[in-house]
Structures are given as C-alpha cells and as structure tokens.
Amino acid sequence: MSPVAPSPSAPITDPDHIPVLLTEVIDGLAPKDGGLYVDGTFGAGGYTMALLQSADCTVWAIDRDPEALERGQELAKLFPGRLNFLQGRFGDLADLLIENDVRAVDGIALDLGISSMQVDDRSRGFSFLRDGPLDMRMEKSGMSAADAVNSLPESDLANIIYKYGEERFSRRVAHAIVMARKSRPFSRTIHLADTIRAEVKRSQDGIDPATRTFQALRIYVNDELGELERGLTGAEHLLAEHGRMAVVSFHSLEDRIVKSFIRDRSGRAPNPSRHVPAPTAGKPSATFSLVNNRAITPTKREIRDNPRARSARLRIAERTDHPALSSIQGGAA
Numbered sequence: 512m513s514p515v516a517p518s519p520s521a522p523i524t525d526p527d528h529i530p531v532l533l534t535e536v537i538d539g540l541a542p543k544d545g546g547l548y549v550d551g552t553f554g555a556g557g558y559t560m561a562l563l564q565s566a567d568c569t570v571w572a573i574d575r576d577p578e579a580l581e582r583g584q585e586l587a588k589l590f591p592g593r594l595n596f597l598q599g600r601f602g603d604l605a606d607l608l609i610e611n612d613v614r615a616v617d618g619i620a621l622d623l624g625i626s627s628m629q630v631d632d633r634s635r636g637f638s639f640l641r642d643g644p645l646d647m648r649m650e651k652s653g654m655s656a657a658d659a660v661n662s663l664p665e666s667d668l669a670n671i672i673y674k675y676g677e678e679r680f681s682r683r684v685a686h687a688i689v690m691a692r693k694s695r696p697f698s699r700t701i702h703l704a705d706t707i708r709a710e711v712k713r714s715q716d717g718i719d720p721a722t723r724t725f726q727a728l729r730i731y732v733n734d735e736l737g738e739l740e741r742g743l744t745g746a747e748h749l750l751a752e753h754g755r756m757a758v759v760s761f762h763s764l765e766d767r768i769v770k771s772f773i774r775d776r777s778g779r780a781p782n783p784s785r786h787v788p789a790p791t792a793g794k795p796s797a798t799f800s801l802v803n804n805r806a807i808t809p810t811k812r813e814i815r816d817n818p819r820a821r822s823a824r825l826r827i828a829e830r831t832d833h834p835a836l837s838s839i840q841g842g843a844a
C-alpha cells in the first residue's frame with residue numbers, strides 16, 4: 512500500500528508546537544510499509560503524524576503526560592487502527608510494548624524535554640515568566656517542584672541546582688531558597704523566580720537568572736536523566752535488527768548521555784589506557800552502529816522559524832544483530 516499522502520489539513524494536536532528537526536528524524540528512521548514505530552515522546556503528535564504519513568506503518572505513541580494523550584485522540588481517528596497510545600514513561604518502553612505483545616519494533620523516536628503546550632500552560636508551573644503553581648510534574652503526580660524546594664536540605668538543593676542546572680551560584684541560590692521558605696513556603700513560580708533573581712545577576716547574554724534553577728528542578732522532579740538512560744537501554748532491547756533510534760536532546764547533560772551510550776554500544780568507547788589493548792578490538796559485541804558520526808543540528812532557517820530548536824541535537828543509531836548488553840528494570844529480556 513502506498514504511504515498516506517501528507518494532508519495540510521490534518522490536525523497536529525496543538526498548532527503552537529512546531530516539531531523540531533522533523534525532516535531529519537523521519538529521514539533517519541526511514542519508515543517502511545508494515546513497520547512498527549515507537550514515538551516515546553508523543554507531545555503534540557508532530558513526529559507521530561509524520562511517521563504515519565510517510566509509510567503505511569503502525570505507531571505506538573507514549574507520553575507520561577495524560578493531557579498530551581487526550582489531545583491525541585483526534586489524530587488517531589485519521590489513521591484508524593494504526594495509532595496506539597500508551598500512557599507511561601519511555602524509560603519503561605520495552606516493558607510497555609511487551610505487555611502489549613510487541614516484542615520488536617523498526618524505529619524509536621525520542622524528543623526530550625517538555626512541549627510548548629506544557630511550558631505555555633501556567634497551571635503546569637514550568638515557566639518562570641508566568642505565575643502559576645510551582646508544580647513541574649509532567650505526569651501530574653509524585654513530588655512537585657514546590658515539595659522539593661520546601662523540603663530538601665540546603666546541600667541537596669545546591670547539588671541539584673549545580674548538577675542539573677549547571678548554575679555556578681548554586682550554593683547562593685540554595686541558601687536564599689532555604690532562608691525564604693522559613694517565613695513563607697514556596698507555592699508559586701514567581702516567588703521562586705524572584706528569589707533567584709534577587710541573588711543572581713542577569714548574565715551578559717541576557718538569560719534570565721531563573722532559567723538554570725528552573726531547568727534543574729524540572730529535571731530532578733521528573734528524573735529526566737534517569738528516564739533517558741533507561742529509555743536507551745529499553746530501545747536496545749526492543750529494536751529489531753536494522754531498527755533505528757533517533758534521539759533529539761536540548762542540553763549538554765542529555766546529549767552527553769546519548770552520545771556516550773551510542774559510542775559505547777557501537778564499540779567506539781575511547782580506550783581507557785594507552786598501555787592496554789582496546790577492549791573493543793574487533794567490536795563483535797556492538798549492539799548499535801552509528802548512522803551519523805556527528806550530531807545533526809537545525810538549519811539557520813529552522814532556528815529562525817522556531818527558536819526552541821536552537822539547542823537541539825539529533826543522534827541516530829541502527830541496531831545490529833548482537834543481543835542487548837544490559838538487562839532492563841522490568842525484566843523483559
């Protein structure tokens with residue numbers, strides 16, 4: 512059967528969200544008729560729709576945010592029987608799919624972080640520019656950002672802000688938070704943003720001083736880096752031979768994890784010592800091969816049209832026939 516023709520009138524679930532590096536991701540995954548694909552970060556459905564339009568394939572769409580999947584129902588009607596939703600985390604993707612009797616897929620896309628809809632909705636508490644409850648939970652359950660800033664010891668807060676926000680004034684920010692919460696616990700984004708701004712000056716590049724601490728709290732509350740590590744391992748388990756994984760990251764912490772996972776699994780890890788033979792000699796155990804040597808970045812034009820794309824980096828790898836090297840948490844082996 513021929514691919515479904517792209518329809519300009521087909522709704523993506525939110526017109527304000529422009530998918531990042533869309534052409535490059537779809538070209539990288541090279542969808543084929545009859546193929547099975549996982550969109551691990553459904554969001555507004557931009558990648559899912561493009562996959563479904565590119566070939567007569569089936570997509571399993573995962574998102575941890577229940578609102579994203581609710582909005583996706585309209586899209587499912589356009590592709591009867593070809594789009595399935597799974598609410599959950601991509602860190603559990605192998606188990607989620609195996610529970611649905613899917614044991615191997617031809618491609619997996621991950622577009623990390625949060626969507627424009629999540630940032631723009633002040634009630635979700637992701638934005639330091641709009642006042643809202645200090646929440647930041649993609650799943651709408653578990654520990655909120657307010658819980659974290661009101662309860663964590665100062666040293667833990669400082670470490671989180673340093674590690675996940677790469678904020679050089681992390682100790683100063685953590686101290687100010689702990690002092691401020693004594694008189695008034697944090698419940699609103701603006702209270703936290705103003706507390707940070709009173710401590711850290713705006714840098715010369717004009718970046719709001721609250722940016723790094725908000726990023727840190729979001730990563731911490733949603734365990735984003737742990738999710739990424741588990742998601743990559745899950746992909747290693749679930750991808751069929753020649754199946755491809757395309758991962759779009761937005762900051763160096765994420766890209767470092769993706770880069771080193773692909774480098775290790777493709778037998779390109781640097782030799783730890785020049786005095787001993789390289790452990791990867793012959794590379795018989797590589798589970799992935801590199802599709803692109805360097806990260807793919809957006810064109811100037813894409814950045815002009817969608818500034819959110821400016822820090823995006825795409826890495827693509829293809830599964831070999833070697834069995835997965837590590838086990839996954841839920842035990843699907």
Ligand SMILES: C[S@@+](CC[C@H](N)C(=O)[O-])C[C@H]1O[C@@H](n2cnc3c(N)ncnc32)[C@H](O)[C@@H]1O
Nearest residue numbers: 530552554555556557558574575576600601622
């Ligand atoms: C950048 S948006 C994806 C946009 C999407 N590619 C599109 O074209 O519309 C990221 C989405 O992934 C979801 N997400 C982030 N981390 C996740 C995780 N660990 N598991 C499942 N969904 C996740 C977020 O809730 C958000 O909806």
